[in-house]
Amino acid sequence: MTEYTVEFVGTGETITVSDKQTILKACLEEGIAQEYSCRVGMCLACSAEIIEGEVAQPAARGFTEAExxxxxxxxMARPQSDLKLERGVYPPSIEDDIASGAADTAAADD
Ligand code: FES
Incomplete structure (x- = not known):
């Protein structure tokens, strides 16, 4: 087992996560306010942008290969190196869904 440092940029929060542990599980144990919902790689609520480093996440079914x-x-993600992550940042495909959902809501209000 290897342990890595995971830094959440802009928050001052840094935790140690083993390569056998998911980043979310470590966050919950450390009291880090990482957003999540399904915990099985489908809803994408727990997404974070990788600023630096690598993760293993073969079961991240909600992402495209490029994402x-x-x-x-x-x-789902387990660190494979020290990491810098930005929490609450979603891939463009998800941001588009959020934007269109907001547009639908605005239209419904009219
Ligand atoms: S909590 Fe749903 S994909 Fe991670």
Whole structure:
């Protein structure tokens, strides 16, 4: 087992996570307010942008192949190096869904 440092940029929060542990599990144990919902890699609520480092996340089914390079599903991702992550940042495909959902809501209010 190897342990890595995971830093959440802009928060001052840094935790130690083993390569056998998911980042979300370590966050919950350390009291870090990482957002999540399904915990099985489907809802993408736990997404974070990978600023630096690598993760293993073969079960991150909600991401495209390209998104797996730049984003971590923290409920599935295990560190493979020291990491810098930005929490609450979603891939463009998800941001588009959020934007269109907001547009639908605005239209419904009219
Ligand atoms: S909590 Fe749903 S994908 Fe991670």
């Amino acid at each position: 797996r390079e730049n984003y971590a599903l923290t409920c």
